[in-house]
Amino acid sequence: MKWSEWKGTYESIVADFSFNMNDEVKAIDAAEETSRKMCSLKGKEAIDTLAELIKEEVVIAGNSRHLEREAKSLVSEGILKGRTLIAADSAAPRLNEIGIRSDVIVSDMDGDVKAEMDLNEEGSLLLLHFHGDNYIGASEIAGKLKGKFMVTVQGKPTECTFNFGGFTDGDRAVMLAEEFRSGRIYLIGFDFEHPLEKGKEAVIKKKKLRWAKEIIEGVQKRGVMIKYADGGKR
DSSP: OOHHHHHHHHHHHHHHHTOOHHHHHHHHHHHHHHHHHHOSOOHHHHHHHHHHHOOSEEEEEOOOTTHHHHHHHHHHHTOSTTSEEEEETTHHHHHHHTTOOOSEEEEOSOSOHHHHHHHHHTTOEEEEEEOTTTHHHHHHHHTTOOSOEEEEESSSOOTTOBOOSOSSHHHHHHHHHHHTTOSEEEEESOOSSOOSOOHHHHHHHHHHHHHHHHHHHHHHHTTOEEEETTSSOO
């Protein structure tokens, strides 16, 4: 999705969460510097790598409590075989624990950072996401990565960064697949009503998940077939 098409939604999200725009700008600057100095994939090489991985049908894994059960169900149905698996953040190490390796990890690295870094070193392509709350830590993590990675941003992309659209790791993964012309997306581990977080964090997460649901529904309206593992939307 072009920035001009995504800009309005981004601005609505910023307003809804009262994000600090100074921090958002700093995040984009940090992302550009990180990508220029450290990133193994940028520009055409990054696009070509993603185009090679993301095909007509993909599986995208979220981080809900049902992830392992739904993943095993897709394995038994043969759906995972031959399809690229894109994992959102901590879904990747959880799947790895049951013997399922993610091809791509979309993450702002607020989950199991070490495990995700290890998976990146072992071959999973990482889309490292910068935003106003994490750019200092994300820059530090980038300097320690040993596998292939590219840098995405929440705001307007720069020469060496990307923004394919989306807000949370899960819906960003869906928009990534849409960008590379996937026509059918299988979702596992997506639950828009029951976050793993507790207390105040759960309230914020539910608000983020409402945006995620709206964004994914937008992808559906644009003609991409979205199939939830449980047979319907949670």
